[in-house]
Amino acid sequence: MRRGAPESPPLGDDEYRLIRNTLYAQTGLTFRDDQRAYVERRLLTRVRALGLTGFRAYHLRLLTDTARENEFQEAVEALTNHETYFFREITQLRALIDDVLPRLPKAGMRQGPVRILSAGCSTGEEPFSLAILFLEARRSAGRTLVPLCEIVATDLSRRVIERARRGVYGDSAFRSLPIALKDRYFRPVEGGTTVTAELRAQVRFAHANILDRARMEALGSFDVVLCRNVLIYFDRDAKIRAVSDFFDILRPGGFLMLGHAESLLSVSTEFRVAQLASGLAYQKPLPTGEAGGGSRL
Ligand SMILES: C[S@@+](CC[C@H](N)C(=O)[O-])C[C@H]1O[C@@H](n2cnc3c(N)ncnc32)[C@H](O)[C@@H]1O
The missing domain is CATH 3.40.50.150 (Vaccinia Virus protein VP39)
Structure with missing residues:
Protein backbone atom coordinates (compact mmCIF):
# COMPACT_ATOMS: atom_id res chain seq x y z
CA MET A 1 0.00 0.00 0.00
CA ARG A 2 1.31 3.48 -0.89
CA ARG A 3 1.81 5.91 1.97
CA GLY A 4 -0.95 8.56 2.07
CA ALA A 5 -3.27 6.55 -0.19
CA PRO A 6 -4.94 4.01 2.09
CA GLU A 7 -6.83 1.19 0.43
CA SER A 8 -10.63 1.76 0.79
CA PRO A 9 -12.64 -1.24 1.99
CA PRO A 10 -14.72 -2.92 -0.73
CA LEU A 11 -18.43 -2.32 -1.08
CA GLY A 12 -20.03 -4.89 1.24
CA ASP A 13 -23.58 -6.31 1.09
CA ASP A 14 -25.00 -3.87 3.64
CA GLU A 15 -23.41 -0.76 2.17
CA TYR A 16 -24.47 -1.77 -1.34
CA ARG A 17 -28.07 -2.23 -0.20
CA LEU A 18 -28.10 1.12 1.65
CA ILE A 19 -26.53 3.11 -1.18
CA ARG A 20 -28.77 1.44 -3.77
CA ASN A 21 -31.93 2.17 -1.76
CA THR A 22 -31.00 5.81 -1.19
CA LEU A 23 -30.23 6.43 -4.87
CA TYR A 24 -33.31 4.51 -5.98
CA ALA A 25 -35.69 6.44 -3.73
CA GLN A 26 -34.50 9.76 -5.20
CA THR A 27 -33.86 8.95 -8.85
CA GLY A 28 -35.49 5.66 -9.75
CA LEU A 29 -32.08 4.45 -10.95
CA THR A 30 -31.91 0.73 -10.29
CA PHE A 31 -28.78 -1.32 -9.80
CA ARG A 32 -29.00 -5.11 -9.85
CA ASP A 33 -27.04 -7.46 -7.61
CA ASP A 34 -24.67 -8.24 -10.46
CA GLN A 35 -23.83 -4.52 -10.92
CA ARG A 36 -22.09 -4.24 -7.58
CA ALA A 37 -18.59 -4.17 -9.09
CA TYR A 38 -19.65 -1.37 -11.47
CA VAL A 39 -21.14 0.72 -8.65
CA GLU A 40 -18.10 0.06 -6.47
CA ARG A 41 -15.68 1.12 -9.20
CA ARG A 42 -17.61 4.29 -10.04
CA LEU A 43 -18.20 5.42 -6.45
CA LEU A 44 -14.73 4.52 -5.18
CA THR A 45 -13.40 7.63 -6.92
CA ARG A 46 -15.86 9.69 -4.82
CA VAL A 47 -14.94 7.88 -1.58
CA ARG A 48 -11.28 8.69 -2.28
CA ALA A 49 -11.89 12.26 -3.44
CA LEU A 50 -13.72 12.96 -0.18
CA GLY A 51 -11.06 11.22 1.92
CA LEU A 52 -13.67 8.95 3.52
CA THR A 53 -12.93 5.69 5.33
CA GLY A 54 -15.25 3.63 3.13
CA PHE A 55 -18.70 3.11 1.64
CA ARG A 56 -20.62 3.30 4.94
CA ALA A 57 -19.24 6.80 5.48
CA TYR A 58 -20.12 7.55 1.86
CA HIS A 59 -23.72 6.48 2.44
CA LEU A 60 -23.88 8.83 5.44
CA ARG A 61 -22.59 11.64 3.24
CA LEU A 62 -25.41 10.95 0.76
CA LEU A 63 -28.00 10.96 3.55
CA THR A 64 -26.80 14.30 4.91
CA ASP A 65 -26.95 15.87 1.43
CA THR A 66 -30.56 16.80 2.10
CA ALA A 67 -30.79 19.38 -0.69
CA ARG A 68 -29.62 16.68 -3.14
CA GLU A 69 -27.27 19.25 -4.62
CA ASN A 70 -23.72 18.23 -3.87
CA GLU A 71 -22.64 14.66 -3.28
CA PHE A 72 -25.91 13.38 -4.61
CA GLN A 73 -25.25 15.03 -7.97
CA GLU A 74 -21.71 13.63 -7.96
CA ALA A 75 -23.09 10.11 -7.44
CA VAL A 76 -25.59 10.59 -10.28
CA GLU A 77 -22.75 11.77 -12.53
CA ALA A 78 -20.60 8.80 -11.64
CA LEU A 79 -23.36 6.24 -12.20
CA THR A 80 -25.49 7.48 -15.11
CA ASN A 81 -25.07 6.92 -18.80
CA HIS A 82 -25.42 10.12 -20.84
CA GLU A 83 -24.83 8.54 -24.27
CA THR A 84 -26.66 10.46 -27.01
CA TYR A 85 -26.06 12.02 -30.46
CA PHE A 86 -27.87 14.09 -33.07
CA PHE A 87 -30.54 12.21 -35.08
CA ARG A 88 -30.39 9.13 -32.82
CA GLU A 89 -33.36 6.85 -33.65
C1 LIG B 1 -28.80 7.48 -22.15
S1 LIG B 1 -29.27 9.15 -21.84
C2 LIG B 1 -30.56 9.34 -23.06
C3 LIG B 1 -30.49 10.68 -23.78
C4 LIG B 1 -31.53 10.88 -24.89
N1 LIG B 1 -32.88 10.78 -24.36
C5 LIG B 1 -31.32 9.88 -26.00
O1 LIG B 1 -32.09 8.92 -26.13
O2 LIG B 1 -30.38 10.05 -26.79
C6 LIG B 1 -30.22 8.97 -20.32
C7 LIG B 1 -30.36 10.29 -19.56
O3 LIG B 1 -31.41 10.13 -18.59
C8 LIG B 1 -31.06 10.90 -17.46
N2 LIG B 1 -31.83 10.44 -16.29
C9 LIG B 1 -31.69 9.29 -15.59
N3 LIG B 1 -32.56 9.24 -14.57
C10 LIG B 1 -33.30 10.38 -14.63
C11 LIG B 1 -34.35 10.93 -13.84
N4 LIG B 1 -34.81 10.29 -12.75
N5 LIG B 1 -34.87 12.13 -14.20
C12 LIG B 1 -34.38 12.80 -15.29
N6 LIG B 1 -33.38 12.34 -16.07
C13 LIG B 1 -32.84 11.14 -15.74
C14 LIG B 1 -29.55 10.67 -17.33
O4 LIG B 1 -28.93 11.70 -16.55
C15 LIG B 1 -29.11 10.68 -18.79
O5 LIG B 1 -28.65 11.94 -19.21
Whole structure:
Protein backbone atom coordinates (compact mmCIF):
# COMPACT_ATOMS: atom_id res chain seq x y z
CA MET A 1 0.00 0.00 0.00
CA ARG A 2 1.31 3.48 -0.89
CA ARG A 3 1.81 5.91 1.97
CA GLY A 4 -0.95 8.56 2.07
CA ALA A 5 -3.27 6.55 -0.19
CA PRO A 6 -4.94 4.01 2.09
CA GLU A 7 -6.83 1.19 0.43
CA SER A 8 -10.63 1.76 0.79
CA PRO A 9 -12.64 -1.24 1.99
CA PRO A 10 -14.72 -2.92 -0.73
CA LEU A 11 -18.43 -2.32 -1.08
CA GLY A 12 -20.03 -4.89 1.24
CA ASP A 13 -23.58 -6.31 1.09
CA ASP A 14 -25.00 -3.87 3.64
CA GLU A 15 -23.41 -0.76 2.17
CA TYR A 16 -24.47 -1.77 -1.34
CA ARG A 17 -28.07 -2.23 -0.20
CA LEU A 18 -28.10 1.12 1.65
CA ILE A 19 -26.53 3.11 -1.18
CA ARG A 20 -28.77 1.44 -3.77
CA ASN A 21 -31.93 2.17 -1.76
CA THR A 22 -31.00 5.81 -1.19
CA LEU A 23 -30.23 6.43 -4.87
CA TYR A 24 -33.31 4.51 -5.98
CA ALA A 25 -35.69 6.44 -3.73
CA GLN A 26 -34.50 9.76 -5.20
CA THR A 27 -33.86 8.95 -8.85
CA GLY A 28 -35.49 5.66 -9.75
CA LEU A 29 -32.08 4.45 -10.95
CA THR A 30 -31.91 0.73 -10.29
CA PHE A 31 -28.78 -1.32 -9.80
CA ARG A 32 -29.00 -5.11 -9.85
CA ASP A 33 -27.04 -7.46 -7.61
CA ASP A 34 -24.67 -8.24 -10.46
CA GLN A 35 -23.83 -4.52 -10.92
CA ARG A 36 -22.09 -4.24 -7.58
CA ALA A 37 -18.59 -4.17 -9.09
CA TYR A 38 -19.65 -1.37 -11.47
CA VAL A 39 -21.14 0.72 -8.65
CA GLU A 40 -18.10 0.06 -6.47
CA ARG A 41 -15.68 1.12 -9.20
CA ARG A 42 -17.61 4.29 -10.04
CA LEU A 43 -18.20 5.42 -6.45
CA LEU A 44 -14.73 4.52 -5.18
CA THR A 45 -13.40 7.63 -6.92
CA ARG A 46 -15.86 9.69 -4.82
CA VAL A 47 -14.94 7.88 -1.58
CA ARG A 48 -11.28 8.69 -2.28
CA ALA A 49 -11.89 12.26 -3.44
CA LEU A 50 -13.72 12.96 -0.18
CA GLY A 51 -11.06 11.22 1.92
CA LEU A 52 -13.67 8.95 3.52
CA THR A 53 -12.93 5.69 5.33
CA GLY A 54 -15.25 3.63 3.13
CA PHE A 55 -18.70 3.11 1.64
CA ARG A 56 -20.62 3.30 4.94
CA ALA A 57 -19.24 6.80 5.48
CA TYR A 58 -20.12 7.55 1.86
CA HIS A 59 -23.72 6.48 2.44
CA LEU A 60 -23.88 8.83 5.44
CA ARG A 61 -22.59 11.64 3.24
CA LEU A 62 -25.41 10.95 0.76
CA LEU A 63 -28.00 10.96 3.55
CA THR A 64 -26.80 14.30 4.91
CA ASP A 65 -26.95 15.87 1.43
CA THR A 66 -30.56 16.80 2.10
CA ALA A 67 -30.79 19.38 -0.69
CA ARG A 68 -29.62 16.68 -3.14
CA GLU A 69 -27.27 19.25 -4.62
CA ASN A 70 -23.72 18.23 -3.87
CA GLU A 71 -22.64 14.66 -3.28
CA PHE A 72 -25.91 13.38 -4.61
CA GLN A 73 -25.25 15.03 -7.97
CA GLU A 74 -21.71 13.63 -7.96
CA ALA A 75 -23.09 10.11 -7.44
CA VAL A 76 -25.59 10.59 -10.28
CA GLU A 77 -22.75 11.77 -12.53
CA ALA A 78 -20.60 8.80 -11.64
CA LEU A 79 -23.36 6.24 -12.20
CA THR A 80 -25.49 7.48 -15.11
CA ASN A 81 -25.07 6.92 -18.80
CA HIS A 82 -25.42 10.12 -20.84
CA GLU A 83 -24.83 8.54 -24.27
CA THR A 84 -26.66 10.46 -27.01
CA TYR A 85 -26.06 12.02 -30.46
CA PHE A 86 -27.87 14.09 -33.07
CA PHE A 87 -30.54 12.21 -35.08
CA ARG A 88 -30.39 9.13 -32.82
CA GLU A 89 -33.36 6.85 -33.65
CA ILE A 90 -34.31 9.42 -36.26
CA THR A 91 -37.25 7.46 -37.72
CA GLN A 92 -39.12 7.98 -34.48
CA LEU A 93 -38.40 11.72 -34.39
CA ARG A 94 -39.66 11.98 -37.97
CA ALA A 95 -42.78 10.04 -36.95
CA LEU A 96 -43.39 12.62 -34.24
CA ILE A 97 -43.54 15.39 -36.86
CA ASP A 98 -45.25 13.47 -39.70
CA ASP A 99 -47.59 11.14 -37.82
CA VAL A 100 -48.14 12.37 -34.26
CA LEU A 101 -48.61 16.11 -34.83
CA PRO A 102 -51.53 15.59 -37.26
CA ARG A 103 -53.22 13.33 -34.68
CA LEU A 104 -53.15 15.89 -31.89
CA PRO A 105 -56.66 17.13 -31.11
CA LYS A 106 -57.47 20.21 -33.13
CA ALA A 107 -57.36 22.60 -30.25
CA GLY A 108 -59.49 25.46 -31.54
CA MET A 109 -59.89 26.44 -27.91
CA ARG A 110 -56.13 26.49 -27.26
CA GLN A 111 -53.76 29.20 -28.41
CA GLY A 112 -50.00 28.90 -28.59
CA PRO A 113 -47.39 26.45 -29.84
CA VAL A 114 -47.34 22.67 -29.60
CA ARG A 115 -45.44 21.90 -26.37
CA ILE A 116 -43.00 18.98 -26.34
CA LEU A 117 -41.05 17.65 -23.37
CA SER A 118 -37.76 15.82 -23.93
CA ALA A 119 -37.32 14.11 -20.54
CA GLY A 120 -33.82 12.78 -19.84
CA CYS A 121 -32.35 14.89 -22.68
CA SER A 122 -28.71 14.49 -21.60
CA THR A 123 -26.49 17.08 -23.34
CA GLY A 124 -29.26 18.29 -25.65
CA GLU A 125 -28.75 16.43 -28.92
CA GLU A 126 -32.27 14.92 -28.81
CA PRO A 127 -34.24 18.18 -28.36
CA PHE A 128 -32.01 20.01 -30.86
CA SER A 129 -32.59 17.20 -33.40
CA LEU A 130 -36.31 17.60 -32.97
CA ALA A 131 -36.00 21.37 -33.33
CA ILE A 132 -34.07 20.89 -36.59
CA LEU A 133 -36.88 18.67 -37.94
CA PHE A 134 -39.48 21.29 -36.99
CA LEU A 135 -37.54 24.10 -38.63
CA GLU A 136 -36.97 21.98 -41.75
CA ALA A 137 -40.65 21.01 -41.94
CA ARG A 138 -41.68 24.65 -41.63
CA ARG A 139 -39.17 25.55 -44.33
CA SER A 140 -40.41 22.96 -46.82
CA ALA A 141 -44.12 22.56 -46.02
CA GLY A 142 -44.83 26.22 -45.46
CA ARG A 143 -45.09 28.04 -42.18
CA THR A 144 -48.85 27.78 -41.93
CA LEU A 145 -48.96 23.98 -42.26
CA VAL A 146 -46.53 23.10 -39.47
CA PRO A 147 -47.38 24.52 -36.04
CA LEU A 148 -44.94 26.48 -33.93
CA CYS A 149 -43.40 24.36 -31.23
CA GLU A 150 -41.87 24.94 -27.84
CA ILE A 151 -39.45 22.25 -26.68
CA VAL A 152 -38.64 21.91 -22.99
CA ALA A 153 -35.71 19.59 -22.29
CA THR A 154 -34.88 18.25 -18.83
CA ASP A 155 -32.37 16.00 -17.09
CA LEU A 156 -31.55 14.80 -13.58
CA SER A 157 -27.91 15.79 -14.03
CA ARG A 158 -27.12 19.48 -13.59
CA ARG A 159 -23.83 18.97 -15.38
CA VAL A 160 -25.37 17.75 -18.64
CA ILE A 161 -27.96 20.54 -18.54
CA GLU A 162 -25.14 23.09 -18.25
CA ARG A 163 -23.42 21.48 -21.23
CA ALA A 164 -26.67 21.49 -23.20
CA ARG A 165 -27.10 25.21 -22.47
CA ARG A 166 -23.56 25.86 -23.70
CA GLY A 167 -24.40 23.86 -26.83
CA VAL A 168 -20.84 23.08 -27.93
CA TYR A 169 -20.34 19.58 -29.36
CA GLY A 170 -17.49 17.33 -30.47
CA ASP A 171 -17.36 15.39 -33.75
CA SER A 172 -18.92 12.18 -32.46
CA ALA A 173 -22.21 13.96 -31.68
CA PHE A 174 -22.61 14.58 -35.43
CA ARG A 175 -22.09 11.00 -36.64
CA SER A 176 -25.70 10.62 -37.90
CA LEU A 177 -26.53 14.20 -38.85
CA PRO A 178 -26.54 14.95 -42.60
CA ILE A 179 -23.78 17.42 -43.45
CA ALA A 180 -26.19 19.90 -45.08
CA LEU A 181 -28.09 20.18 -41.78
CA LYS A 182 -24.88 20.54 -39.81
CA ASP A 183 -23.88 23.41 -42.11
CA ARG A 184 -27.27 25.08 -41.72
CA TYR A 185 -27.72 24.84 -37.95
CA PHE A 186 -24.18 24.80 -36.49
CA ARG A 187 -21.08 26.98 -36.49
CA PRO A 188 -17.47 26.08 -35.69
CA VAL A 189 -16.19 27.59 -32.44
CA GLU A 190 -13.11 27.04 -30.32
CA GLY A 191 -13.31 23.56 -28.84
CA GLY A 192 -16.02 22.23 -31.13
CA THR A 193 -19.14 23.15 -33.05
CA THR A 194 -22.03 25.16 -31.64
CA VAL A 195 -25.73 25.61 -32.38
CA THR A 196 -26.93 28.71 -34.24
CA ALA A 197 -29.08 31.28 -32.44
CA GLU A 198 -32.08 30.17 -34.52
CA LEU A 199 -31.78 26.59 -33.25
CA ARG A 200 -30.95 27.56 -29.69
CA ALA A 201 -34.12 29.66 -29.49
CA GLN A 202 -36.29 26.57 -30.02
CA VAL A 203 -35.28 24.73 -26.82
CA ARG A 204 -35.50 25.64 -23.12
CA PHE A 205 -33.39 23.49 -20.77
CA ALA A 206 -34.26 22.78 -17.14
CA HIS A 207 -32.95 20.58 -14.37
CA ALA A 208 -35.70 18.15 -13.31
CA ASN A 209 -35.97 14.66 -11.92
CA ILE A 210 -38.70 12.69 -13.71
CA LEU A 211 -39.76 11.24 -10.35
CA ASP A 212 -40.19 14.63 -8.69
CA ARG A 213 -43.87 15.12 -9.38
CA ALA A 214 -44.07 18.72 -8.16
CA ARG A 215 -41.09 19.69 -10.32
CA MET A 216 -42.58 17.99 -13.37
CA GLU A 217 -45.95 19.67 -12.87
CA ALA A 218 -44.22 23.05 -12.59
CA LEU A 219 -43.03 22.61 -16.20
CA GLY A 220 -46.64 22.97 -17.39
CA SER A 221 -48.68 20.70 -19.65
CA PHE A 222 -47.50 19.11 -22.88
CA ASP A 223 -48.82 17.72 -26.17
CA VAL A 224 -45.99 15.20 -26.49
CA VAL A 225 -43.59 13.69 -23.95
CA LEU A 226 -40.52 12.11 -25.45
CA CYS A 227 -38.60 9.95 -22.97
CA ARG A 228 -36.08 7.72 -24.72
CA ASN A 229 -33.39 5.50 -23.28
CA VAL A 230 -34.12 6.57 -19.71
CA LEU A 231 -36.72 4.14 -18.36
CA ILE A 232 -34.46 1.19 -19.24
CA TYR A 233 -32.52 2.13 -16.10
CA PHE A 234 -35.66 2.06 -13.90
CA ASP A 235 -37.31 -0.93 -12.24
CA ARG A 236 -41.05 -1.57 -12.64
CA ASP A 237 -42.17 0.56 -9.67
CA ALA A 238 -40.10 3.56 -10.73
CA LYS A 239 -41.40 3.14 -14.30
CA ILE A 240 -44.97 3.20 -12.99
CA ARG A 241 -44.25 6.42 -11.05
CA ALA A 242 -42.61 8.07 -14.06
CA VAL A 243 -45.34 7.03 -16.50
CA SER A 244 -48.06 8.26 -14.18
CA ASP A 245 -46.28 11.66 -13.93
CA PHE A 246 -46.15 11.77 -17.73
CA PHE A 247 -49.84 10.92 -17.95
CA ASP A 248 -50.72 13.79 -15.63
CA ILE A 249 -48.67 16.45 -17.43
CA LEU A 250 -49.95 15.44 -20.88
CA ARG A 251 -52.93 17.28 -22.31
CA PRO A 252 -55.90 15.05 -23.23
CA GLY A 253 -55.15 13.47 -26.62
CA GLY A 254 -51.39 14.00 -26.10
CA PHE A 255 -48.73 11.36 -26.79
CA LEU A 256 -45.94 9.62 -24.87
CA MET A 257 -43.07 8.29 -26.99
CA LEU A 258 -40.45 5.93 -25.52
CA GLY A 259 -37.17 4.55 -26.89
CA HIS A 260 -37.07 1.51 -29.19
CA ALA A 261 -36.00 -0.81 -26.38
CA GLU A 262 -38.71 0.44 -24.01
CA SER A 263 -42.42 -0.23 -23.69
CA LEU A 264 -45.30 -0.04 -21.23
CA LEU A 265 -45.84 -3.79 -21.58
CA SER A 266 -45.35 -4.66 -17.92
CA VAL A 267 -46.78 -1.35 -16.74
CA SER A 268 -50.55 -1.09 -16.67
CA THR A 269 -51.62 2.49 -17.39
CA GLU A 270 -54.53 4.51 -18.71
CA PHE A 271 -52.65 5.20 -21.96
CA ARG A 272 -53.91 3.74 -25.23
CA VAL A 273 -51.54 2.26 -27.77
CA ALA A 274 -51.34 4.25 -31.01
CA GLN A 275 -49.84 2.43 -34.01
CA LEU A 276 -47.74 4.87 -36.01
CA ALA A 277 -46.53 4.35 -39.60
CA SER A 278 -43.32 3.30 -37.92
CA GLY A 279 -43.42 2.11 -34.31
CA LEU A 280 -45.75 2.77 -31.43
CA ALA A 281 -46.74 5.68 -29.24
CA TYR A 282 -49.03 5.94 -26.22
CA GLN A 283 -51.95 8.33 -26.24
CA LYS A 284 -53.74 9.90 -23.29
CA PRO A 285 -57.46 9.44 -23.99
CA LEU A 286 -59.70 12.40 -24.62
CA PRO A 287 -62.62 12.88 -22.24
CA THR A 288 -65.56 10.71 -23.36
CA GLY A 289 -67.53 12.25 -26.19
CA GLU A 290 -64.65 14.14 -27.82
CA ALA A 291 -63.21 12.88 -31.12
CA GLY A 292 -59.75 11.39 -30.72
CA GLY A 293 -56.76 11.89 -32.95
CA GLY A 294 -55.21 8.42 -32.47
CA SER A 295 -56.37 4.93 -33.29
CA ARG A 296 -57.57 2.99 -30.26
CA LEU A 297 -56.48 -0.56 -29.75
C1 LIG B 1 -28.80 7.48 -22.15
S1 LIG B 1 -29.27 9.15 -21.84
C2 LIG B 1 -30.56 9.34 -23.06
C3 LIG B 1 -30.49 10.68 -23.78
C4 LIG B 1 -31.53 10.88 -24.89
N1 LIG B 1 -32.88 10.78 -24.36
C5 LIG B 1 -31.32 9.88 -26.00
O1 LIG B 1 -32.09 8.92 -26.13
O2 LIG B 1 -30.38 10.05 -26.79
C6 LIG B 1 -30.22 8.97 -20.32
C7 LIG B 1 -30.36 10.29 -19.56
O3 LIG B 1 -31.41 10.13 -18.59
C8 LIG B 1 -31.06 10.90 -17.46
N2 LIG B 1 -31.83 10.44 -16.29
C9 LIG B 1 -31.69 9.29 -15.59
N3 LIG B 1 -32.56 9.24 -14.57
C10 LIG B 1 -33.30 10.38 -14.63
C11 LIG B 1 -34.35 10.93 -13.84
N4 LIG B 1 -34.81 10.29 -12.75
N5 LIG B 1 -34.87 12.13 -14.20
C12 LIG B 1 -34.38 12.80 -15.29
N6 LIG B 1 -33.38 12.34 -16.07
C13 LIG B 1 -32.84 11.14 -15.74
C14 LIG B 1 -29.55 10.67 -17.33
O4 LIG B 1 -28.93 11.70 -16.55
C15 LIG B 1 -29.11 10.68 -18.79
O5 LIG B 1 -28.65 11.94 -19.21
